[in-house]
Amino acid sequence: MSIRYILGRSGSGKTNLCLDEIRSQLKAEPQGPPLVLLVPDQATFQAEHALVSTPGLGGTIRAQVLSFRRLAFRVMQEAGGAARVQIDDSGKKMLLYELLHKHADELRQFGNMSDQSGFIDNLYRMYSEFRRYCISPARFESYVQTAEHREEPGVSELPAAKLHDMLLLYKRFEERLSGQYMDSEHLLTKTAEMLSESEYARGARIWIDGFYGFIPQELQVVGEWMRCAPQVTVSLCIDRDYSYSDSLDELDLFHPTARTLVRLKELAAGLNVPEEPPVLLQHRGRPHRFGRSPMLSHLERNFEYRSGKPYQGGGQAGRHEIVLAAAVNRRAEAEGTAREIVRLVRDEGCRWRDIAVMVRNMESYDDLLEVTFRDFGIPYFLDRKRSVLHHPVAELVRSALEVALGRWHNDAVFRCVKTDLLFPLQADTDGADAAKERDRLRDAMCRLENYVLAAGIQGYRWTEPRKWTYRVGSALDDVQQGNAASDEAFLDEMDRMRSIVVGPLSALEKALKDADTVLDMTVALYRFLESADVPAKLERWSLDSMEAGKPEQAREHTQVWGSVVDLLDQIVEMLGDESLSLERFAGIVESGLESVRIGLVPPSLDQVLVGTMDRTRSGSVRHCFVLGANDGVIPARPQENGVLTEPERDRLIAAGLELVEGSRRKLLDESFLIYMALTAASDSLTVCYPLADEEGKSLIPSEIVKRLKTMFPSVKERLLLIDPPSGPDAAEAGGDPYEYAVHPDRALSHLAVQLRHWIKGAPISDVWWDVYNWYCTRPEWRDKLYRTLKSLVYTNREEPLPESVSRELYGEMLRASVSRMERYVACPFSQFASHGLRLSERRVYRLDAPDIGQLFHAALSRVAAELQGEGEDWGALTAEQCYERASKAVDELAPRLQGEILLSSKRYGYIARKLKRIVGRASIVLGIHARRGLFVPIGLEVGFGPGEPLPPLEFTLDNGCRMEIVGRIDRVDRADSEKGVLLRVIDYKSSSTSLRLAEVFYGMSLQMLTYLDVVITHAERWVGVSSIPAGVLYFHVHNPLLVRKNALNAEEAEEQMLKRFKMKGLVLEDAETVRLMDDSFRERNGHSQLIPVALKADGGFYKSSSVVSEPQWDRLRYYVRGMITSIGTEITNGNVDIRPFRMGTKFACAFCPYKPVCQFEPLFEGNEYKKLNRIEKEAVWQAIDQAVNET
Template identity: 30%
Template sequence: MLNIYYGREHIDKDKFIFGRVQGRTLVLVPDQFTLQAERNAFQCLGVQGLMDLEVISPSRLGLRVLQEVGGEKVSRLDKYGRHMLLSKIIAEEKDHLQVFRGLENKAAFIDLMNDLISEMKQYNTPPEALPEILNKLEEKSILKEKLKDVQLIYERYEQSIAGSFIDTEDYLQHCIQRIKDSKMIQHCEIWVYGFDYFAPQNLDLIGELIARAIHVNVVLTYSQGDRDSEIFELTGAMIRKLEQLSEGLSKPYTTQQIRETDYFRQPAAPELSAIETELFAIPARKWTKKAEAVTLVRAANPYAEAETAAAYILRLLREEGLRYRDIAVICNDLEVRGSILSRVFQEYGLHPFMDRKRSILHNPVISLHVYLMQMARGRLNADTVVGLIKTGLMGLSQDQAEQLENYAYKFKIRGSMWKKPFAKGAGDYLPEEFQEINQARQQIVEAMVAFSEPLKTAETVKEKIAVFYDYLKNHLQVPEHIQRMMEEQNQKGYYEQAFEMTQIWKILMELYDQLVTVLGSERLSLDQLETVLRAGFESVELGMLPATIDEIIVGTMQRTRTGQIQALVVVGANDGILPSAVSGDGILNDDEKMALYNRSVEMCKLDELRAMEEKMALYRTLAKPERYLFVSYAVSDNDGRELKPSTVFNKLTAIFPQVEIRRDIISQRNPLLLLESRNNGVKHLTEALRKNLEGEPVRDCFKAALDWYRLNEGDSLRQVEEGLFFKIREERMNTALAEQLYKRDERRELSLSPSRLEKFARCPFAHFLSYGLRPEEKRVFEIAGREMGDIYHLCLMRLSEHLTEKGIPITNPDSKWMTMTPAECGAFVADFMEGEGAQYKEGLLYGGNEESYKAGRMKRVCTDAAWILVEHVQQGKIQEVFFEAEFGQASRKSFPPIQVKTALGSVLIEGKIDRVDMLPGEYVKIIDYKSGNEKFDLQEAKAGWRLQLMLYLKAALGDPGAEAGKQEAGSARGENERSLSEHRPAGAFYFKLDEPIFDASDWDSQALQKKVQAEFRKSFKLDGILVDEPAVLDSIAGEFEGSSDIVPVRRNKDGAIVGTGKDKLLTSEEFAELQQAVDQKITELCSQLGEGRVDVSPGKSGNETACTYCMYKSVCKFDVAFEGCAYRVVK
């Protein structure tokens, strides 16, 4: 017999059901409701254990029945097994798909197909029914083509499992067929509770229960004739279906309303009863009395919303005596707001249970599995091997793992390079360090071989999975590692992660079992096996149970089922979130489902039904609280985009017009609310103190909090004060410490390079870190700017050495410089790149496809630059050239060092000049090769921002203060030892080494080639300054008309030569003034450096600052928002 009982949500249905149970009773509830239903039973019956009463879900009932009566000897296929099987089938049928072709490797598509087949089975739609359905549809319609693809996959799936396997839905169907043999059912009374909708398969189950059980009692939330009857349409339809079902079975049934007088549940706060009756009523009646139990909040953003909810809950716990278990938090947007709620609640000392399913893809055991598959397929790049190491399951210590990771990325270890002892970069490490790296490599290689070798001989899926199992369990001892990780996570308070670790081995074994069950005898390639396994991993979602009863549960309307609670907190009451917008995502969209429904085809759940279920869940949830209701929405999202309140929020404001919509606690700026939590209060205290610095008075509550934190949380307060009153100050080391840090040896003088002095001029603190503390930069073994510069410099030096002959002036007609042709120049560069260039840094230039491409590009740049360089020489007059000319104290140096006298002693500037040209008339020209976008600027040189060219020129001209150094060096410099004081400056230039790029879209096609050649030469023009002397101009620029292709000057019509830019062509007097200004700046900088100046004081020139490319921006704390933080403006 069937008994249908119904009532509104204010009826205590738990009391009604458990007050009527007698004898052997089964209570059938949805899967996610079993735990809460058991708790409700304990509470209503007042017992600590259940004897003749059992709470059970439909799937569990099916298992119990088949265990009792026996079933076919077939293996069971769960959702994950079906997912893996479908991924294989779809991949095999990809060429036969029409609409869904190209989606075979998309995990989301496999998920959706899995869900659709599951729904079709629940709606009793086998693949044999599809041809008839297809006949009802228009030819060539998208819906028909979709269903043809579905039919193909569905039929293949059914053929694959026929006679061997039974999936979850078929399992329930098998149970339905065998219920007639179950004595357990025949002697039971059954209550069906917690459902709003029954799929056809579930109706079949209930029908069999009606036919066999003593009584079947179905309890539904339903009412008729009320102003909100619309929300009960879904359950009303279910009542009619149940009645028809009972009639079809010729079984008697009754349909009766539960008497309110016996089971009416009156909330402790009367105003909350209005929500149950008026939320969906048309028209809704207003609550005219006080409504102190209702709190409505308009928050600025999700963070402020979460903090307001946390403070509200904390007040309920402290002032109202509630327990964690008395409070439920509902948020339908856990994907976005979940992490915010969890973090903010924990800051408030609340530790919520997040009721949601979790992916296992990031679990180290699963990551290990994925990387092993990639490795077995031959993917031995650094990412794969380092990924294996970082799982923590390969037996390396953390130090070993980090060293090996750094080495692998630095030198781009891949492929067979892992199998040979490392040799690259041996000089970068201490011998024992390099040995440790190789030992770690050997350990990893042995572990990989132990896996890959047995896998080579495995042919079937079953054999391959056996290799996986043996390797994980016996070789790597993964279960022991899991136990260790779980204990560590528990000790650190990461209970959810610890629970996941306890489950992961079981989940992996179940997936193995499913895979062997479905595809054990198949001979899949490693690629196919990886695809199928990954599909299985992606399909697993791990659900968790609360660790204790006394927890705050945070969940969604549909998933989270609560008993009677004292307080309900609803967060995210925004349009489209509460109620959730029904997603149209799926194999079939809502229009297509309706098109089928209108043709009397019901093969899956309509979106309209899902919307009705969401409304019913909303109604049920908001009717739960006994004493307090908090509902909030945010006016903007995390990115500042506008959000609107939901219709539910607006309806609540209409029901309770006297309830003021509050602002979030941050917008209110009420100290008593902001200081609810010890951990979070310090954040708001900090904000109050910051505003006090801007002139806003500190409120008394914050003053009292300040005293409390000073007494009880001194360390926290000190950090706050250090941050608030942080000020960049001029810092200095004492001179002795500066000497210890900066001197490289026992020499009296401090030695600097030009680039180092330039770095100090730009920011003393960056100089201190680079040359004082000397942190090691993590560099990768690749062709970057530094490596390109090295190759360019080396190539041009080798070319210059090849062309320069002892005793023959550079521009003598018989010199190789003057007779070289473009073809000969290109051939030389090609030979260099294939020879010496190929040996650079242990073969870096040809270490892979990317490096080879860059090497080809560098070859083009070198060829172009080399020939332009030769042309520049051929057009000028040069007597002698020094390449990579070093200046310093050692006798082998071409020039003596620059000696700077300071109050603290001498400072020597030493370095290397790319090229020094000795011109007729004792003139000296400097060229510095640059692969960047360096531009010489007179003001920057005077300010010390750009010093290198002027320092190189000073060294090549001969520093009068360095005569002692010259005497000391003796005559070992040979012919280079000349009377440097007789030399005169000609100019100093940057020569740019880069591939020229220019926009030719507007150029005349007839003159294109000529224009390209002109622009090409212009791109290699020297940039710098030169002396306005006829001899200098003749020696450097040669003969030219109009603008020079070599230097930034042009010849006017009257024959006068002028600079093409500001301060490019200087008179001898102007040049001397520049040299004097630079000398003064050099002396000033050397004095400051020797005195130990290390203050954070970056300079700024135009739009460029010293911070632009600085590696230490995260260390210095420089921020123009802080007092004392300002750039030193160069120009």
């Protein structure tokens, strides 16, 4: 037995020497004793490939490439122990979750932390660290007992409560694992114990390569191998030899590997293992890797010196050994890297496998690099383990348990549905028919979701035995005849879709509730997955992915099922006999799924490797790209996010417990990781950094960039842009335009940007005309080119509908409401979307403002109608009687509102009581109106149109079409005066509303004047005599809060309330009419509390009064009719322009639901607001008079 070291700097040929020695042994003695190359787990694939691809070697059974984990299984297969139950990280985290809950009452600090995000992970990492560093519960307990008796300063750094909880949980955790299970930590300990019993291990020659350091458990294995194997060779990246008595410079670049070498020598000396002379790979010239790259060789030799000796030599002509690049953001960084990778493969004959991309923080780049490389057609392998939480199987398990736990909450139910795993298996057969069936089921499930949300179905209603017949309506009595919701066939389809969902989920719910133990629950969950044919569906998905050329996705589908089954097995093994609540069981499963990771073998030999500096072993690559070289990223700042704080960790280390180094040592070791990444490639190194993040915040380059600039002053930094620059200085601004023409899809998007610049008059490079001609000469690209060119002249503007389309859409007779006219004025496209295309937002079972408004209308109309029917005077009612009648009206209307929404819950019951108080308060004020005035209601909810009490307003439009204006008037009042019969229109509003003449002029507020026109036009037919317009008024239905510093008496309270309820609108400019509306205004200096008028002593009206003379009423009616005619003509002419109005701060898009459809954006060419100016009252009348006179 002996130990030998191969020592050398990066690129000196250590790995090649190990492989050459193994190859020599294989050629000399193919059937000899085992030859083992021990490498990190993530490097096994590359090492195996390097070994088996040796020319002339053929195959071999003598040599094996192993990681510590694979070695452990190999030894236990021979010496015993492989049959013990395997527990992985997921199983141990689930066990910790259960222990935290089980011992919550005994814990002093951790008792309420089991559900805190990340706590289980942090606790698990701490205990794994204890076990890997051979800190047993007994040893930790000894430290705790000692710490409790210490009185020196610093003990507070490890609080007694935390120490108590850490020890308690660690002891229980180890008790549950020891003796029964085999996990990754036990695996190494057991391997060290059994290595000497393995004939395979005793006779093997060992080469250990690619490690920077070893944890104590791994050192135990290496020590045992030193003791029983004929020879152990360890290669380390280091600049010189050390003896175990040498002191180490903590600032030395090679401190991590020097520390490892010293520990190995200490171990060998303690075991009396003889040490062979070390092999020192020192090159007087260039290291083995950099034979053709003098600049990279200079970088490797001088990286450790802070001053950075400037490079004096010259590189090979045409070669860029070192490239520095600044990118405008990470996307530009990724795309610039992709362009260069494609160029290397296309122009320099590289293979994809000759290229590696290194980052320090994978979370910032993984998704971005995946999308970018896919766009550029670059085959890649992302060296990371992937979470399964995104996979449909994991989502099905989580959401199904949530359904059982949360009493069929809709979100959980439809999360199950959207995994597609509840669909019948026959929907996943081969062929186009299978795809059509899947699409049909998805569409049907979408309709089911819409129906459920609109009808307010949730909870127990999912599982009720009777057929669903729930009404879907937006407000009172609105079930929309002929809609699918009321159609029998539609309801049958909803029941069929419901059965697909409810069948397996209700069976799971019942089985879980009947379960006595965790074993029963786990079996129920597994049977649920089996009943849904999840394994067969995943197999089908895997085959489909392979056929689609997505091998990684195919392997993912295959691995996920095995991972989920392993998870369930581990739950049974550890907790099978326990009796837990369903909530705790679901928490355990959730914790397990969160920790499941799947590692994929590279699906191809020829692909770009993407990895992190600390994990990835790049092997023999020619070109390396280091991305994200920003301050705080490279070198990385250690994050303190574990159970132990940094001072607490230092305290434990000072007490003699060996642990992972603290933040300071990690920060110092960053230099070694950076050195290894920068010296990984043999031909070229590219270091990039973004200038800004995704939010536009500036980023600072790393100190590494500054050092490289100092070492290589001749290297000019490049700028990476997302799009190629244009103009005469394009080459200087962002490189050669040819660099952007590397992939047809990406080049087409760049071409579009360049042509847009050209259209605006900016010069562009001739390269882009060559690119344009390339697409023109290739038929397969002509359609895409045409669409691209079309986009260059795109304006977000809708052309008018052809006359034939408009007639087919609207007909020769347009029947419309006034609100539709107002919508058109606000934005023509909005009218087209709502009434032409009949688009509407998804209905949701909730009480919205329009529903409340309709309830107010209906309740007040019902109160008035009952009073009319009983011959009662509203003004004679007391406040209590008003509240009683309002409450009764709301109670009668509640079952008809939104599918009984006011009766559906206690919350809505509370809202119903508030609505009763609001209607009651409004009734009281309307009673005061009745006492003070002589106007009485003669019509409530008066409809006008076909089949209604009043006929519609009819118009013949300029284009020959006819139009009818229909609608419903809340309330019409009548009073008899010396001039004749007066009629006024009142509209109940749930929000404060005013009638502004400027809005009438623009056509934005036509409703009230149109209603008045209807009743005046048809008065003789309706009331038996021609009538005079008395006014149009808005009554705000609300329950104002009266706030005063001092208490109010009854009279003051009534005055304040009436001030809040004062109606707004227009009133006939006539003192008698005003008196008929409020005969008490003279008692208040001519100021009315009920209507917006104030009379002077001389009988004239104040300027602030909202009054209109009889001639003005006539002009208003005439003007409104002309406006409606004009609007109707434009609608039937097919005008669907996207042109919303804007008046001051008010604009049409504020509450428009169709903005995602029209995509209106003022920055787009062709998109602009229809700006309306505010006009004074006198100017409005002048404009109206002018318009009337012109017609």
